[in-house]
Amino acid sequence: MEAVFSNFDEYLKAFGLTLGLFVVSGLASLVFGLFLASLRVGPVGIMRKAAAVYVTVFRNTPLLMIFIFMAVAMPKLGYNFKFIEDFEIAGYSVSAFFFRSCLALTLYTSAFVAEAFRSGVNAVPVGQAEAGRAIGLTFTQSMRYVVLPQALRAVVPPLTSVQVALIKNTSVAAAFGMAEAVATMRAFNNDNADQRIQIFLLFAIGYILIVEVVSLASYALERRWKVA
C-alpha cells in the first residue's frame, strides 16, 4: 500500500495520462466514427463499400498490431510523428508518443463507433420514417424531427460500451513507451515485489472509478432523454 501512497503523485500522473489518452482519442473517434457511419448509411454505393471495408479490417485487427504499425512500421516509411513536437501552445507541446498512441486508438475505436451509430439508426423502426413521409415531411424534416431524435437515444448504450472499452484499451499504449497507469503499475511492481496485490488492487480501483463515472454519466443521459 504505502509503495503507492508514498508516490501518490506518480499514481495520479499515470491516471492523468490514461485520462488524456481516453479523452483525446474518445473525441477524435466520435468525429471520425460519425463520418464513417454517415458514409455507411448514405446513398452512394462505393462510399458504403469503402466504409464497410474499413470497419471490417479495423474491427478484426488486434489493437496491438495497429500500435506496431504506428510505432514500429511507420518510422520506416519516414513518419515518426516528430513534427508534432514542434507545435507549442503556452510552452506545452504534445509528445510524438502521445500523438501516435492517440492515432492508433482513434483508428481502432472509430470502427466500433461507426457500428454503434449505424445500429442506432437501424434501431429506429421503419414505420417511423414511413409515417413521417406519409404526413408529408421532407427528407430533412423527417430526419430532424422523427429519425435522428430516436436514433440518438438508441445510440447511447452501445456508444458507452465502446468508450468504456476505449478506457481499458488505452492500457495497450504501455507497451509502446507511454508511462500511463499499466506501465506505472509495472514499474511499482518491479520496485516493491512484496506489495504486488495491493498495488494491483489500487490500480484496478483507478480504472473502475473512471469506468463507473463514464457509465453513470451515460445512465444519466439516457434517463434525461427518455420519453415516457
Add this chain to the structure above:
Amino acid sequence: MAGSILFDAPGPKTIARHRLYTVLTVLVLAALVGFAVWRLEDTGQLVYDKWEVFWTPAYVEVIGEALLNTLKMAFGAILLAIVFGLVFGIGKLSEHALIRWPSWLVVEFFRAVPVLLLMIFIFYWLSIGGGPLSPLWCVIAALMLYNGAVLAEVFRAGVNAVPRGQAEAAYALGMRKSQVMLSVQLPQAVKIMLPSLISQCVVALKDTSLGFYIVAPGLTAVARPIYQQFANQVPTAIVITAIYITVNLLLTALATWVQHRLIGEKNPIDLSRVGNMDGGRAV
C-alpha cells in the same frame, strides 16, 4: 432501415450528383492506395529481400507454430471462460443474496479492469522468479477472467431470454430449482448464446496479442524477432495483421453460419449491449 423510405426516388439531377460522388470517391481512394504504394516503394519496402522470409519454409513453420499458439491461447481461454462464466452467470441469477452479490462483484470487477493490467499482475505474481505459470498460461488466465466475466453476462442474458413459461411449466411439473435450470433453461439458452460465444472467440483471439508485453509465444511475439533480424518492419506488420484478420473473418463466418442453423433470422443476444467490443456493460 432502407434509405429509400426517407427520400423520393432520385431524379436525373440527383443521379448525376451521386455519379459525381462515386467518381470523386474512386479518385480519392485510388490516390490513397497510390500514395501508400509509392511510399512503400520509395522507402524500399517492396524489394524481394524484405518479403522472402514469408515463404522460406523454416520461417513459415515458425509463423505457423506461432499461429497455433495464438489459437491455443484463444480457445483455451474461451473454454475456461465458459466454465467461469457459467458458475458466475448462474450465481448472479441465484435467489440467495449471499451467492448473488459476490458473483456480481467478481463479474463487475473483471469486466472493468483492463486485460493487460490483469495479465501483468498475473505474470508478476505467478510467473516471474520461478512461479508455476508459463507466460502462455498467464495470457490464458487473464483472458479467462475477463472473457469469463463477459460470458457470465451472456449466460445470464441467455437464460433470461428463454420464455418465462418454460420455467413456470417446469416448476408446475414439480421440478426442483436445479432441475429447471439444468434440464429446461440452460439447454434452450445455449442455443441462443452460441453465436455470441463464437463472436467472443474473436475478442479473445485479438486479446492474445497482448501477450507481446509479457513475452508469451504467439503471432505478435514472433513478429518482433523476425523484423529485428530482417529489418522488414512494414512487411512483417502487414503479413501478421493479414493472418489475424483472416482467422477472425473465418470465426465470424462460422458464427453467422451457426446462427442461421440454430436460430434463423432472429437476432442473437446483442453482444454490444452485454460487453462485446472488449467490454462494456450489461443492460
